[in-house]
Amino acid sequence: MRKFPWKQKKMNLNKMQPATEPILGVNSLCKSFLGVKALNDIHFELNKGEVHALLGENGAGKSTFMKILIGLLKADSGSIYFKGEPIENLDVHAIIQKGISMIHQEILMIPELSVAQNIFLAKEVNRAFFIDEQVINQKTETLLRSMGIDIEVSEKAKNLSIAQLQLVEIAKAVSNEAKVIIMDEPSSALSELEVELLFKIIADLKSKGVSIIYISHKMDEIFQIADRITILRDGKYIATKNTKDLDKSGLISLMVGREIKELFTAKELPESEVILKVENLNKKGRFSNINFEVHSGEVLGIAGLMGAGRTEIARAIYGLDNFDSGEIRLKGKKISIKSPKDAIAEGIGYVSEDRKGLGFIPELSVKQNISLSSISAYSKAFLIDKKEEQKAVKQIAEELQIKASNLNKKVKYLSGGNQQKVVIARVLLAKPALVILDEPSRGIDIGAKHEIYKLIRQLTEKGLAVLLISSELPEILGMSDRIVVLSKGKQKITLTQKEASQEKIMHYALH
Amino acid sequence: MRYINKLRHYGIFIVFLAICINLSLISPQFLTISNWTIIITQVSINALLAFGVTFVIITGGIDLSLGSIVAVSGVTAAMLAHPNTYPLIVPILAALFAGLLIGAFNGFMITKSKIAPFIVTLGTMTIGRGLALILSDGRPVSNLSDSFVFIGSGKLLGLPILILILVIMFIICSVILNKTTLGRYIYALGGNEQAARASGIMVTRVKMMVYSISGVLAGLAGILLTSRITTGQPNAGAGFELDAIAAVVIGGTSTSGGKGSIGGTMIGVLLIGVINNSLDLLNVSSYYQQVVMGLIIIGAVVLDSLNQKSNY
Numbered sequence: 093m094r095k096f097p098w099k100q101k102k103m104n105l106n107k108m109q110p111a112t113e114p115i116l117g118v119n120s121l122c123k124s125f126l127g128v129k130a131l132n133d134i135h136f137e138l139n140k141g142e143v144h145a146l147l148g149e150n151g152a153g154k155s156t157f158m159k160i161l162i163g164l165l166k167a168d169s170g171s172i173y174f175k176g177e178p179i180e181n182l183d184v185h186a187i188i189q190k191g192i193s194m195i196h197q198e199i200l201m202i203p204e205l206s207v208a209q210n211i212f213l214a215k216e217v218n219r220a221f222f223i224d225e226q227v228i229n230q231k232t233e234t235l236l237r238s239m240g241i242d243i244e245v246s247e248k249a250k251n252l253s254i255a256q257l258q259l260v261e262i263a264k265a266v267s268n269e270a271k272v273i274i275m276d277e278p279s280s281a282l283s284e285l286e287v288e289l290l291f292k293i294i295a296d297l298k299s300k301g302v303s304i305i306y307i308s309h310k311m312d313e314i315f316q317i318a319d320r321i322t323i324l325r326d327g328k329y330i331a332t333k334n335t336k337d338l339d340k341s342g343l344i345s346l347m348v349g350r351e352i353k354e355l356f357t358a359k360e361l362p363e364s365e366v367i368l369k370v371e372n373l374n375k376k377g378r379f380s381n382i383n384f385e386v387h388s389g390e391v392l393g394i395a396g397l398m399g400a401g402r403t404e405i406a407r408a409i410y411g412l413d414n415f416d417s418g419e420i421r422l423k424g425k426k427i428s429i430k431s432p433k434d435a436i437a438e439g440i441g442y443v444s445e446d447r448k449g450l451g452f453i454p455e456l457s458v459k460q461n462i463s464l465s466s467i468s469a470y471s472k473a474f475l476i477d478k479k480e481e482q483k484a485v486k487q488i489a490e491e492l493q494i495k496a497s498n499l500n501k502k503v504k505y506l507s508g509g510n511q512q513k514v515v516i517a518r519v520l521l522a523k524p525a526l527v528i529l530d531e532p533s534r535g536i537d538i539g540a541k542h543e544i545y546k547l548i549r550q551l552t553e554k555g556l557a558v559l560l561i562s563s564e565l566p567e568i569l570g571m572s573d574r575i576v577v578l579s580k581g582k583q584k585i586t587l588t589q590k591e592a593s594q595e596k597i598m599h600y601a602l603h
Numbered sequence: 604m605r606y607i608n609k610l611r612h613y614g615i616f617i618v619f620l621a622i623c624i625n626l627s628l629i630s631p632q633f634l635t636i637s638n639w640t641i642i643i644t645q646v647s648i649n650a651l652l653a654f655g656v657t658f659v660i661i662t663g664g665i666d667l668s669l670g671s672i673v674a675v676s677g678v679t680a681a682m683l684a685h686p687n688t689y690p691l692i693v694p695i696l697a698a699l700f701a702g703l704l705i706g707a708f709n710g711f712m713i714t715k716s717k718i719a720p721f722i723v724t725l726g727t728m729t730i731g732r733g734l735a736l737i738l739s740d741g742r743p744v745s746n747l748s749d750s751f752v753f754i755g756s757g758k759l760l761g762l763p764i765l766i767l768i769l770v771i772m773f774i775i776c777s778v779i780l781n782k783t784t785l786g787r788y789i790y791a792l793g794g795n796e797q798a799a800r801a802s803g804i805m806v807t808r809v810k811m812m813v814y815s816i817s818g819v820l821a822g823l824a825g826i827l828l829t830s831r832i833t834t835g836q837p838n839a840g841a842g843f844e845l846d847a848i849a850a851v852v853i854g855g856t857s858t859s860g861g862k863g864s865i866g867g868t869m870i871g872v873l874l875i876g877v878i879n880n881s882l883d884l885l886n887v888s889s890y891y892q893q894v895v896m897g898l899i900i901i902g903a904v905v906l907d908s909l910n911q912k913s914n915y
Contacts, residue, residue, distance in 0.1 A: 412801060436803040450801040453794035455861040464791055464802045467784050474783045518802065 115140045115303055116161075116192075116272055121170030123156055130156045132327045134170070138272065143294060143304045145318035145335075147347055148537070153327040154307055158274055161305075162194045163187040174272075193265035194274040197535065201257055203250035208232035210249050211264045235263055239293050254281040255398055262293060266302075273297065274305040279313055280535050283397040283563060284598070291317055309537055310564075311340050323347055344538055364388040366424070367557035368440075368526045370409065373418035378404040379581040382418070386526060386557040391548060393572030394561045395597050401581040402561045403445055406528045409559075410442040411435040412450075423525065436465055441524035443515055445531035445561070447508070451515040454504035458494065459485045461503050461514050465522040488517045493543060509540030516547070526557040533567060545571060565594045577601055614906045615855060615867070619874050626881045633884065640763065646876035647769045648673075648824045648831075650869065652847035653854075654776045655820035657868045658813040660851050661780075662793045663860025664720035666814065668709060669821045669847055671731025673840030676701045676825030678735045681744035681835025684751040691750045698829075699822045705731055706818015710811035728844070735837040744835035755830030765827060772820070777865045785812060793860030849896070850875055853903040874899070 118136035122129070131153045138144050148154050159165040161172065163184040172180040174190055182190070201210050208228045217227045232245040241259045249257065258278060265273045279287045294304055294317055308314055314321060315335060323330040323346045330346055338346075365388045373382040379401035386392045394402050408415040411429035420427055422438050429435045435442070444450035452461050462485045463470060470480040485499060492513045503514055512532065519527060529548070533541040548558055548571060562568045568575060575592050577584045577600040584600040627634040652669045659666045680698035683689050705727055712723045757764050780786040788809045791799040800806045824843075829835045854871030856863025878899065882892045 410801075431803075431805065432801050433803040433805055442801065444801060449795075450798050453791045453798055453802075453861070455794040456790060460787060460790075464787070464799075464804070467787055471784050474785065475778075476782055476784060476787065478782075522803070 113140065114138060115175060117173040118161075119171045119173075121157070121160065121172070122168045123160060123165065124168055130327050131160070131167070134324070134327075134329045135332075136322055136329075137332070138303050138305060139319075140271075140303055141298050141301045142319045143298060143306055143317050145306045145308065145314045145321045146324070147308075147314065147321055147343070148324035148330075152324040152347075152537075154324060155276070156327075157324070158194060158276060158305070158307070161187075161274065162192060188268060188270075191269060191271035192274070193268050193270035193272070195258065195261045195265060195276060195278055197276045197280070201249040201260065204248060206246050206248055207236075207243055207252070207260050208245040210260065211235070211267050231267075232263075235267055239263055239266065239296065240289065241293075253398060255283070255286045258282065259286075259289070259293075262290075266297070270302065272303045272305065274307070276307045277309070277535055278306070279308060279310060281398070284565070285397065285602075287313065309535065309541075311343065314343075315340070347538060364390070364555075367422065368409075368559070369419075369421040369424075370405075371419040371421070373405065373408065373415055373420070375404065375408060375413070375415040377581075379408075379578070382583050384576050384583070384586065386559055388525075388555045388557055389552045390573045391552060391558040391560050391571050393568040393575040394559065394578060395565065395568050395575055396578035396601050398563070399580075400578040400601065402578055403530055404581075405578075406442060406530050406559070406561060409435070410440060410528060412442075436522050436524070439523070439525035441465075441519035441522060441527045443512075443519055443527065443529045443532055445534060447512060447515060447535075452503045452511055452518075455502060457500045458489070458503055458506070458514055459499040462488065462499075462517045462521055465518050484521060485517075488521050492517050492520075492547065509536040512536050512540065512544070516544070520551075524556070526559065527551065528559040528561070530561045531563060532560070533562070533564070565597055568597070569594065614909075615853060615874065615903050616870050618903075618906070619870050619877070622874070622877060622881075626877070626884075630881065630884045633881065638880070638884075640766070642873070642876045642880045643769065644763055644765050645880070646872045647765045648828050649843065649846050649850060649875070650769055650872040651772055651820045651824040651827070652843055653850040653868045653872050654772060654865055655817035656844070656847050657776070657851050657854075657856055657863055657865055658780070658789060659720070659817050660848070660856050660858060661789050661860060661863045662810060662813050663796070664713065664810070664813070665724060665848070665858075666706075666709065666817045667721065667724040667844050668705060668727040668731055669817065669824075669844035670840035670842055671728045671735065672702050672705050672818055672821035673825040673828060673843055674735035674837055675705065675731050675738070676822035677829035677839050678739045678744055678835040678837055680751070680826050681747060681829050682738065684747045684829075686746065686748040688748075691748070694751060695826055698826045699819055702818040702820070702822020702825065703815055704818070706815040706821070707811060709818065710814030713814065714807040714810050732837075732841075739835060739837040741837060743837070745833065747830070747833055747835075752830055752833050755827055755833075765831070768823070768827065772823070773865060773869060779816075780865055785809065789813060790861060793862070795861070846875070849900050853900060855903075855907055857907075871903075 114137045116138040118134060121131055121134040123131040134153070134157060146154055146157070156165065160167045163182055163186070167180055170180070171178055174192065179187060179190060202213065205213070211232050212228045216223045218224065229245050236243060236245065241263060243252065243256050243260065249260070252260065258281065262273070278290060282290060297304060306314070306318060318335045320332055320334055321338065321343065322332040323343070325347060366385045367388050368386040370382055370384050374380050382405055384392060394405070396402050404413065407413045409420060411431045411434050420429065422440070427438050429438065432442070453464070456464070459482065463481050467476060467481070470477050470484060489499060494510060494513045494517065503511055506514065532544050548560070552558055560568065560571055569592055573589055575587045575597065577587065577597055579601050587596060632638055652673070656666050656669060676698035679701045680694040683694035683697050709724055709727055712718060713720050754764055759767055780789065788799065788804050791802065791804060792806055792809050796806060825840070828839055850871035851863070851868050852858060852871070853874055854863070854867030854869070856867060875896065878895060879892055882895065
C-alpha cells in the first residue's frame with residue numbers, strides 16, 4: 093500500500109459504454125418491518141459493466157434493499173431477476189454462487205486467518221484431505237498483484253488496516269467470479285490515495301464486464317465513477333438518471349426533496365481563552381512531538397492520511413490509550429487522565445470514528461444511551477432519578493432533533509445519522525469544555541451532516557472548544573478555524589483558515 | 604401490571620403459565636398453597652444462585668464457582684454455629700464474607716489478568732471445593748444451634764423464612780438492576796464493553812461488583828442450605844452452578860450479555876421447580892426428569908431466538 097503509480101492519471105470512467113441487456117432487474121419490491129414500510133415499490137436495473145450508484149439519506153431503505161438483493165432478508169412482494177432468472181427466493185450462499193457479492197460496511201474477516209486463507213475460505217484447495225496452503229498463497233498473490241493491491245498474502249487479517257481489509261474483501265469478491273459487486277460505503281474508511289486505488293480497481297472490474305452497485309454519501313466520488321444514479325427516499329423509488337444529466341444540487345434536491353444551498357459555514361473567530369493545550373505528546377510508533385492548543389469557541393481541524401496518528405492522539409487525550417510522555421493542560425491546569433471517566437470529569441468529550449464499536453450500546457434505549465456518561469448526576473444515593481433523567485435527555489434530544497419517535501426505542505433500530513446524534517447527545521449532556529469529533533459525518537446522509545455542521549457552529553458560539561478530525565478535506569476546510577496537518581505521526585504544519593487549501597493540506601499530509 | 608407487561612416479551616412466561624394451567628387440570632394437588640410452598644422452598648436456594656449469576660451473565664461473563672462457594676460458606680457457617688458458642692450473627696456474617704471473598708477474587712483475577720471468566724471461575728470452583736474440604740477436614744460439620752437451624756425450617760409471620768428471604772432478595776436484586784446506576788452500567792457493559800468504557804464507565808469496578816454480588820448471594824445460599832440440612836457438607840452444592848445458569852438462560856438472559864432480568868430468571872427458576880414438582884406428582888422417574896429439563900433449556904433458547912427474529 094505504499095506505491096501509487098496510477099495517481100498521476102485522473103480517470104474518467106463515465107465514457108465507457110454500458111451493454112444494453114440488464115444483468116439484474118428489480119420490480120415492485122416491497123418490505124415492511126412491524127407494519128412500517130421500509131421499501132415501497134422499488135425498481136432497479138443494472139447493466140453489464142455498469143457502475144450504478146444508489147443514493148438516499150439514512151433510512152431511505154438502501155441497506156434493506158441490498159440485504160434483500162443478497163438474500164439476507166426476504167421481500168414481502170416483488171421480483172428480482174438475475175440474467176433473466178428469478179432469484180428472490182434464494183439464500184445468501186446460493187446468491188454468492190450465482191455471482192452477486194457484497195462488500196459490507198463492517199468487514200467480515202476471520203482475524204486469526206491470513207489474507208490468503210480468508211480469500212479462499214470455504215473454497216480451499218485440497219490435496220489428499222489437507223489444505224494446500226502453497227497453492228492458495230500463490231493464487232492469492234497473483235490475484236492481488238493483478239488488481240494492484242500490495243498486501244502480504246500470509247499476513248493475518250487482524251494486522252491489516254480497515255482500508256487493507258476492504259481491498260481484500262473486494263479481491264475476495266473478484267475471486268468468487270462475481271458478476272455483480274455491491275459496495276456499501278467502500279470509501280468511508282479510506283484516505284484519498286486509497287480511494288484512487290479503489291477507483292482504479294473499479295475501472296478494471298468494469299472493463300471485464302463486472303457490474304457495480306455503489307452506495308456512498310460522497311457526491312464527488314459518485315460523479316467521478318457512476319454511470320447512472322438511482323435515488324431512494326423514505327423507502328420509495330424516486331428516479332434513475334444518467335450521471336451526466338445531473339449536477340450536485342440537482343442530485344441533493346432529489347435525495348432530500350428540497351434544495352440545500354450551502355453545506356459549510358466556517359467563520360473566523362477572535363483569540364480567546366485556551367481550553368486545551370497539548371505539549372510534546374509522544375507515543376512510540378504512533379506519534380511524536382505533538383503540540384497544539386484549542387481555544388474557546390474554536391474548531392481546530394486535524395488532517396492527515398489514514399495512519400497519520402489522528403485517532404491515536406484523540407484516544408490518548410481522552411484516556412482510552414496511554415502515551416509515553418508529554419503534558420495535557422485543560423484551561424491552564426495540568427491534568428492526568430487515566431481513563432475516559434477521568435477525561436469526562438475534566439470536561440473532555442469524545443465522539444469516536446468507530447460509532448458501533450465505541451459510540452453506543454445497541455441494546456439500551458436512546459434515553460439510556462444519552463444519559464450514560466452523566467447518569468450519576470441524575471442519581472441520589474445510587475438510585476437513578478428517572479424523572480430528572482427523562483427531563484435532561486428530552487431537552488438535549490430536542491436540541492439535536494433526534495428523530496426517535498420514542499426515547500425508549502433501542503438505539504440499534506435507529507439509522508446511522510440518528511445513532512450519531514445519540515452519541516453526540518451523550519457527550520454533550522456531560523457538559524464538556526472540549527469536544528473531540530472524530531469523523532463525525534462518516535457514513536451519515538447529507539441532511540444529518542448539515543445538521544451536525546450547524547450544531548458544531550452553535551456549540552462554538554457558546555464557547556465550546558472543538559477538535560475536529562476528518563478525512564474529508566472539504567469538511568476540514570469548511571469547518572476549521574485552524575488546521576493541524578499530520579503525516580506518519582508527525583505534526584507537519586498548522587495552517588490558518590486563510591492559508592489552507594486542499595492542495596496545501598495534501599502536500600503536507602504526503603510529505 | 605407494568606411488570607407483567609415487561610415479562611410479556613419472554614415467550615417463556617406464557618409457556619410457564621400454560622404449563623401451570625395444564626397441571627392444575629391434571630392434578631388437583633398442584634394449585635394448593637401447600638404444594639406451592641414446597642415448590643418455592645425447594646427452588647429458593649437455586650433462585651439465590653440464579654439471581655447472582657444473572658448479574659454476571661448480563662455483563663457477558665459466567666460464574667462456575669457458585670456450587671463451591673455454597674460449600675465453603677456452608678462449612679464456615681456450620682463451624683461457627685455450634686450451640687452456645689457465638690451469637691447467630693457471627694456464622695452468618697462469616698459465611699457471607701467467605702462468599703464475598705471468593706467472588707471478589709474472581710472479579711479481581713478476571714479484570715487484572717484478562718483471563719476469560721470461564722477459566723477463572725473454573726479454577727475457583729476447584730479451589731473452593733478444596734477449601735471446603737480443608738476447613739472441615741473432609742467431614743460433615745454437624746451439631747448446629749437451634750437458632751441457626753431455625754433459619755432453614757422456621758416460619759415468620761406465617762411464612763417460611765426461606766421464602767421471605769427469597770422475596771427480599773428478589774426485590775433488592777430487581778432494584779439494583781432496574782433503578783441504580785450500577786444496574787445501568789451492568790447492561791451497558793454487557794451490551795458493548797468498549798463503548799461503555801468510552802462513555803466513562805469504570806469497567807473493572809463494575810465487574811468486581813457483579814462477581815462480588817454473585818459470591819455474596821452464593822454465600823447466603825450456603826447458609827440456607829446448611830441450615831436446612833442441619834450440617835455443613837463440604838461436598839454440598841456440586842453442580843448447583845449449572846442449575847442456576849440453566850434457570851437464567853430459560854429466563855431469557857442472553858449469554859452474550861446486555862440483556863436479561865431478575866424477573867425472567869425467577870420465571871426460569873420457578874419453571875424448573877414446577878416441572879420437577881409435577882413430574883414427581885405424576886410419578887415420572889427422575890431419570891426422565893433430567894431429559895425433560897435438558898429439552899426445556901434448549902427449547903427456551905430456541906424460543907427466545909425465534910422471538911428475536913420476529914422482532915427484527
